[in-house]
Amino acid sequence: MVDKSLIRNFSIIAHIDHGKSTLADRILELTETVSSREMFDQYLDNMDLERERGITIKAHAVRVIYNCNLDGNQYIFNLIDTPGHVDFSYEVSRSLAACEGALLVVDATQGIQAQTLANVYLAFANNLEIIPVINKIDLKSARPDEVAEELGIFLEIDKNRILSVSAKTGEGVEEILDRIVIDIPPPGGEFDRHLQALIFDSEYDSYRGIVVFIRVVNGVIETGMKIKFMAENTVTTVEEVGILNPKMIKRDSLIAGEVGYIITGIKEIGNVTVGDTVTNAKEPADK
Template identity: 55%
Template sequence: MRNVRNISIIAHIDHGKTTLTDRILEITGAIEKRKMREQFLDSMDIERERGITIKSHPLRVFYKSKKDGKEYEINIVDTPGHVDFSYEVDRSLAAVEGAILLVDASQGVQAQTVANTYKALEHNLEIIPAINKIDLPNANVAETELEIEDLIGIPSSEILKISAKEGIGVEELLEEIIEKVPAPSGDEDGKLKALIFDAKYDKYRGVIVYIRVFDGKVSIGDKIMTFSNGQSYEVIETGVFTPDMTPVDELKAGDIGYIIAGIKEVSLARIGDTITNAIDPVEEPLEGYKEVKPMVFAGMFPGVPEYYEELRKALEKLKLNDSALVFYPDHSPALGFGFRCGFLGLLHMDVVKERLEREFEMTVILTAPNVEYKVLLKNGEELIVNDPAKFPDESTIQEVYEPYVKLSIITPPEYLGRLMNLVQNEKRGTMISTENAGFERVVLNFEVPLAEIIFDFFDKMKALSRGYASMDYEFIGYRKSDLVKVSILVNKEPVDALSIIAHKDKAYSMARKLVDKLAELIPQHQFEIPIQAKAGGRIIARSTIKALRKDVLAKCYGGDVTRKMKLLQKQKEGKKKLREIGNVSIPQEAFLALLKVGEDENK
């Protein structure tokens, strides 16, 4: 174990984590040049196109040190950078002894950089700071050094300057890993104790579980058990990532690798869970395990109602590989049969939608995202509501609780006032504290309802700060709030799919925007269509779509005015009758109007 090093790479989105692993693969000769491609570890098309990592990717390389001539085994875990996947980052950090803190020289320290650094410090990891993209013309190395120094107190002389794209300074970084990161400790002869830090589904072999072994060893034929659910399995294969999956005889204390044990679903191999020997288990699991719960909910309906069954099968296949995705059947009078889906956040929702469209060629309609509310009824019953259509009647409600998050925004000082105004006045946030984050950077900490930041907050923040501000948030609990359900009536008929839950102070302004937007999107009919918003038992906003008019007076050339009045009266009565029996066809764009309500303000 003396020659083993386990590290993770932490950074904000698009700061060059995956590019750095590409160069390490090249320098260590782990991959042949003819097989090399950019973003080698990113296996999904979405990851490649957007330049983001969605799934963690472990990697084992061998590097011969220039200093002592010994060969070292380096296990690297490339982590996702987005806030939606912060639990995966946390568990990846629990599997290693050191972390490379990568900061983009042109962007400096960002919100995820700070959040992930604090996570690494909580796990007592040895942090190796490195400034990336020093070859860019707009790189500001001196300022970035000051920011890192301020963040973790490491003097600028010890901060490495690299270019992952050009390969500058990458060998020095590998030498630094060998020198500073401690070798793993653990008892090879003890009872098996291993951490699951990721898992993926293979349609031929079942679930492939990514593990870090802390004590003991695991080999083919061993009976293993997962701590959270007590399920037992027999190990079929053990292996490591070099970077392809390579079978080995056994994994022992200090190793990072994978096991295949005939596990049928990813939800049975939970991230953060402990694996032990089923015959001789350990008494206590590893710390830090928690069940990942969806934070954002939305209705998902097939573009063509007949494809409901195909959508169900597609979601089931996605669920095999993504245990965080939750879905159950739902029905909307306007959109027909579909599903209510739970996601970790907006990026997760976007990725699921795009994967359905690409991998399964499904066209789907997503309704506006919502959060999960707790409703205490007057009869003492507590309800969990994540669909506005199922929000109980106001007369039966005692109290409503909504999820709150701690929101951190890193920004240059000149945008401070605008962002504070956005969060406190528009988004119902409360200021907690401000901190200095190094040269020309300030951290603002707020407590904000989650519902306020899943809507249009990110776009507004970027617009107000000219793209310089970045954000990170974490769930802190439920708090009592004054919320009402705003129902939308089209031609006096309620349309559940368009309902929203809003704070009493904002109900009117949101209802006003929504009815005006719907009036633009719903086409004219032969009769007048009233669009109304109802909250607290009364109509609070209305917009009217005028009827298509036929010029019935075109054939009247002169004559008595009563003749014209008769024709107009007859037309009026016809329109009134038509409004009573006519059906309003609502286009699919209207159901996405909820998402577009804030767009005009952002522009």
């Protein structure tokens, strides 16, 4: 069984073009989740519209394994990608609800922008641990010290706690991974309680129906289980459970604290509501 104390669930939040997707790429590369040969720019942005517009629209959850040199432990990081564009703040909020922490990425040449503020307030509303990161320090016009000063004042923290990196070159990114281990708490919840799983996203697959992305809050969800979508009062059976690494990998089950997907054969997108709770139909949770 997965040791919940070694799980870290987090998002990356940023103003558009501040380097959020590039940082996600470096994390996938550094943890060898995706090899350098396989890597293409903005790996998580795999929707056609995303790649066309150059911004992340759809939230994606990717599990990466990090071998931490600080304590020798192997950690499971669930990186829940979020849109950086102001038009998609609703998707940001639902992604953050599945996390305990967030990397706040700020461009060293631009500093705090309007969407930076909006994202921080969403993170605060979800009681997330924020790790501030100044990006693009490789640019000639970068002013990391000045941006660290304003970010420290805004977040009311010592500016020396703010990390400076280049997501493009990879400089400083490993230190971010260590800070995720240290600063972001492991998920709560208990595997022996009634199943409660938060739906933070979904997508339609023409062959298999709706793929539902979940964060298990309490209990266990497993293949063959009869489940209930509480808001829609829909009862169905789990046909497949798995994780994204970043491709779908089948598992027998997911336990409290884990992030992954389920497929139930539901074909109508209206039967799945983001923000809804999935529970065991035979032994439902209270909410």
